[in-house]
Amino acid sequence: MTSWLGAVLVVSGTLLIDAGGYALGGGCGCGLPPPPPPCPPPPPMPICPPPPPPCPPPPICPPTFCPPPPICPPPLPPPPPPMCPPPPPPSPCGYQTAMVPYQPPTYQVAPPSNDCCCQCGSPCKFRGRARTHGARIFSALAAEVDEDPTCNNEKLRNIIIDNIDKDPTISKRAIQAAAEEKLFAKINVICGKEDFSYVIYTDTYCQSTVGEVTCYAFRPLGPGSAEENK
Template sequence: MQPIVWFASVLFAAHTVAGFGFGALGGGGGGGGCGCAPPAPPPCAAPPVTCPAPLCPAPACAPPPPPPQTYCPPAPACQVCAPPPPPPCPQSPPPPPPCPPPPPPCPQVQVTCPRPQPPAQNDCCHSCGQSCRFKSRRALGAVIKQLSGRQEEEEEDVEHEGEDAMCNSAYLKAIMINNMSENTSESKRAIQKSAEYKFEKKFDVICATGEFSYVAHSNLFCQTTLGSVTCYAFQH
């Protein structure tokens, strides 16, 4: 800035001195004519353009120095140990003692149950003029026959006549009398129902007002009469 101001001052001083000198010279000769005007001073130079200082970016920070390298020695190799030896095998147990001999077979005992006696046969009639017959089978005792491995007992037929051939149970006779009436249909049903309830067995019953005859196989039976109705009941 100072050089520019100094240069302008020099130009201004030179211009002033030239003006004064020209007038003096002209005045001497100007006694006879007019003097010329001094030339116009040169235009002032334009002030220089001051460029702004360039904006420089802030300097970048230098990268940090790398960390110091640490040297690690290699790890020592692991020592491989051999597996421990297996335990010794246990000793095998001693062999079992021999089995005892089988017992001797038991003697076969043949047990023969006595045959059930067949039911007795009751042959009777009502108002027919014949007596009732009651036939049963009876064993003769310890008479045993060996036939093809079977044991049999000898039996005989025994006939009973009289009161036993008509009724062999006083209890059944009382049941019949308590359930008899003048109606044969009602009597037979009432006797059968009561006898099966008391004895817990099956019974057949026949009731009639006239003559009738029958043959039945049974070990429990009874024939009784009440008024004009006669009934006969026997167990299956």
């Protein structure tokens, strides 16, 4: 009997101990969960780099000094005024005559011209500048000088006679080529079998007839003179 009560007490004590353990959170995980772990401390703030050093002050430029301008030399003195010519001697009559510089008169001289024709009744004329001892005298009017109005150059006459042909076309070309070669000047030539008339400004000319062909050759006016070709 006593042993049975002791066994019951042992069993009851064991149950109470187990019940108390469950009530305190022990046992097989049926109690309250454990508290959460504490939060980790925040990471430290990043340290900002130090500010850059301030810029150095700009260099101070040295002051510039411009050299003084060069001193200009003094201007040259003006030239002395021209000396006046001495006055003319007094006139015996008590008055003075004004001195007027001489100005030669100007004249417009007409160029020499030859007015002639072939097989016509009108006489030929040569109007040129009058000459004295081989020198030209310029006058207001052109004078009819003492020259043959049909030919005033014997060299040109001989060239025409030597090169004239029965054909006027052949004649004019042959005469022109020979005249320019021998007289060293430009020569114009007119040839024909019929009547022809002309007025030409020239100072060297010649008209000659051989058979039925008449040729007139002349030097047109230009720089220089044909005096040396006569």
